[in-house]
Amino acid sequence: MPPLNGDSPPQASDERSRLLHFERYSYSTQHPNPHIHDTEAPTMSQKSSTLVQRTKRHLLADLSIKNADWILLLCFLISGMMDAGAYNAYSCFVSMQTGNTIFAALGVSDLPVASPVLAWTKSVTSVFAFLTGSFILSSLHRRAGEKKRWVLVANFAVQAVLTGIAVWMVEKRVTSGSPASPKEDAALGALEENGGWGFPKLDLVPIALLSFQASGMIVASRMLTYKGMPTIVLTSAYNDIMSDPGLFSGGLTGNVSRNRKLGGVVMYFTGAVCGGALASSQFGFAGTLWISIIVKLGIAGGWLAWRQETKEEREG
Template sequence: MRIFSRRYLSQTVDQRHGDIPLFVCCFTSGLLDSVSFNNWGVFVGMQTGNTVLLALSTASLPETQHHATATTLTSLGSFLLGAYLTFVISRWSGSLSRLFVMLSFCIQAALIAVAAALTTAGLVPEDRNGGGQELGNIRIVTALPPLAFHFGMQIATSRILGFNELPANVLTSTYADLVGDPKLFSFHWNPKRDRRIASVFLVLTGAISSAWMMKRGLNIYGQMWIGAGLKFLTAAGVWLFMDKDRGDTELGRKPNGEPMKKTGA
């Protein structure tokens, strides 16, 4: 079949639709970072927060987080390793080949599934009410490496796809770039502004969904299995629907769908 052929898998994916899988990543970021922070007092995607927590841990603060140094270093180190290896492999293999992008999302899904399986098996403690009862249990680091490594891969993939306005993991720069857009209130199509607004909405929606799942007493591995499923669906979408770029120049658009500047004769 065509979709299994080497030629099809080695094709360059259509970057014009590369923002769609990244929107899924935004929702997943809110879903999983809220779980991680509420249960274990550490982030797996937002590494700015971890850097601040690491600094506080040098003074044994907050006093309730006895393993803050270990958890933040584990998360930050795993994140950096995931991003680094993704960039290195992309340069070696052809960063926009269908196979590379598809496998990137498949591996991300598998890593979330590993964390979900560990939590489902009871190897990772839960604290759905966020009371801090489990922060003294060193086993809270167990699920951090696969989750943080996955987020490193995620943000690297967003850069490789060419959508720097969709980092998918954090919103600080997105907020600043959004309000700094001179066409913020324009009624005309403004792709970067619209993507930033969508990313804020999706991260917030993912986090709210996760919060209410925990509030209702659902086990946190539920959010992880949902995140893994979304990433597998994203990989399938890349495989089946992101066809090779066709006629971007003739369409007058860049690969990521933005208008190209016309040059005079």
Template sequence: MKTSTGDDQRQKETPSPSPSPKQYAVVKHLTQNIQPNISSELQLLLLTFSTGIQDATTVPDYHCFSSNQTGNTIFLCLGLVLPHLNGDVFVTANIGISLGLFLGAGWVTGQLSHIIGPRKRWWLFLCNFIQTCLVFAAAAVQYIHGTEIQGPQALSVIGLLALAAGSQVVQSRSLAMTEISTAMATAAWVDLLIDSKILAYHNRPRSRRVAFLLALVLGGFVGAFIYREVGSGTALAVSGAGKFIATVMYLFATAEKDCDEDSVV
């Protein structure tokens, strides 16, 4: 019987192929941390605009918000105390699924961000890509089944949008730009009004809040116009397109400098 000990030994001694410089560059690029800068602000504002479009369609269609959970929280309280208003002023099931999935998505994304790194390029790209797919899926449900205020189709659309929104709002914290929450406007209005330097020429936090509020209002107007003219399915598709652009931008966003580079004198 022939032995293969020599062949096995040579196979063990054969070194595995090392990554090519191109592969190494791709991996390094994807594992870099995104630098919070003007480009990141534009991405968050684009996401805010897309959020405004979504809420402008879910309120008239389903009597709830997909992103603004302040309103949903109050509606949920009303639904528990005044159930006879269900279906006219709000839909309790829709509000419950929106609030619950929003909080769940925010919790999962936030906790994983602590482990992975909140500003890792590949992580931000992946999160935004999944969110984009969820919004397009919601638009597809509306195109196929239409809109009904209650029922499985309504819960599907609201659930998909709430999952996307809950994951999305984590990004303003990840990028250290809490002035652009991408969804909730109340804190931005208050912080803007009480800013002691509201009229100062150089005031970045003030400028971010103003830009955020303008983007949210503009998204609301655009969403309402599209809803009136061609329907909510198209409005959600436009919102998804905006999120897709923001997703692609993460591939080209400026990275933070390495510690070694920062230490060079």
């Protein structure tokens, strides 16, 4: 029976479909699509954009303060080392500004008698550099985010860079350092005769750099809300420890606040002992500064991997 309306038999239609599909497949294999790379390019772009967004979210995240007290204990250690080394090299402190304030006040009366007449300028330089660092770094934290990952990384990276400049000056002998050598003593004597300062005027540069960076550690302790761990001074810690009503309670681990303060005292003292030992060794003050740089860079790297603040911590 002939097909109605001139329609082709179903078998013929299926055959033509198979032939057409075969021809298209053969053509596609022999002539690759010239626009195939155009479809891949947006995919790579999307992957790149996703990576950028992920990195941005990672750096802008607020960090958890849990266990951050261990980082601050390292800051106590470094503060003790640098104050011991700086006092040996410059007769002033770069972290403990109470002592510098006293030295500056004594300078008004030309005291101590054995000190050069303008020795008080070192302490004044240290205090003002510390004040400047505290203002700038605390403003950065408040404006950008007190516990933002990138801000904490930047804080300690800046500390490492400024310390690096100071150690370069010490190693190049353009400023005082330790241990002193006969050659260095002769150079200092010439400076005293020519300038009348009693010490190399360039000493004020590393003092300013190291005092500026020292402020970054106590700023970090404040932003991380560990106000009982100021990292650079012990007077308040001594008082807080002895006035703690639970001083003798809680066993060895039960009183966390007491243990943090005691840990800070121990670490600062240990750092000062190490700083003094380095100052009298062949490594000198430069050795102390290099250790400080390594630790600060390690802390900056640690913030990059630090755990993000959870919703519960944020609401709490």
